[in-house]
Amino acid sequence: MRLLVTGGLGFIGSNFCRLILAKCPDCELINVDKIGIGANPANLRDIENDKRYTFIKGDICNPQLMNRLVHQVDAVINIAAETHVDRSISDPNLFLQNNTVGTFTILEAIRRHNHKARLLQVSTDEVYGEALEGSFTENTPPKPSNPYSAAKAAADMFVISYHKTFGLNVSITRCTNNFGPYQLPEKLIPKTVIRALRDLPIPIYGKGTNIRDWIYV
Secondary structure, eight states: OOEESSSSSSSSHHHHHHHHHHHHTTEEEEEEEOOTTTOOOGTTTTTOOOEEEEEOOOOOOOHHHHHHHHHHOOOEOOOOOOOOOOHHHHHHHHHIIIIHHHHHHHHHHHHHOOOOEEEEEEEEEEGGGGOOOOOTTTTOOOOOOSSSHHHHHHHHHHHHHHHHOOOOOOEEEEEEEEEEOOOOSEEEEHHHHHHHHHTTTOOOTTTSOOOOOEOHH
């Protein structure tokens, strides 16, 4: 099986690439990443010489590139995204382009050039907004509350619409908070640990009463 992974030099992407090559000896993996904020080539230094692994520096918003790559694979795992909420407030357009337009470009490439390819859209529970009580289910309507989650929710809607309209084989995951190796120090757990080790104040968001789930990457 040949897989196209987008954003494979990031936190989740690099862990996914390494896992696939370790668990699936018959898999070939193409990793496309523009090496923007959050990407680090050193994350996959240990597998870059694996014959089953190919890295391509490129942008998922580039239709010519995505048309060429999608034509070669059995499935696309779309992990590429801008993910920092605070940064989405200061630069919403960056998130619209990378998270929404990028996903649309992938969908169009699959629709036009490899209709049988499966798409796994890696999204976020942020699209549901805030839960005042209880918990979310897969049937909870999206209520994004910031540009990051709005861009991801819009991308998800495009994915669903391409399944219903064009019959694309798609799945969407909406994971809660992740932690683990290669995570950026700006994220909550590494940020808290680093600041604690340096005897610096630890940020508390809101009243500090929120309860969150964490999943090891």
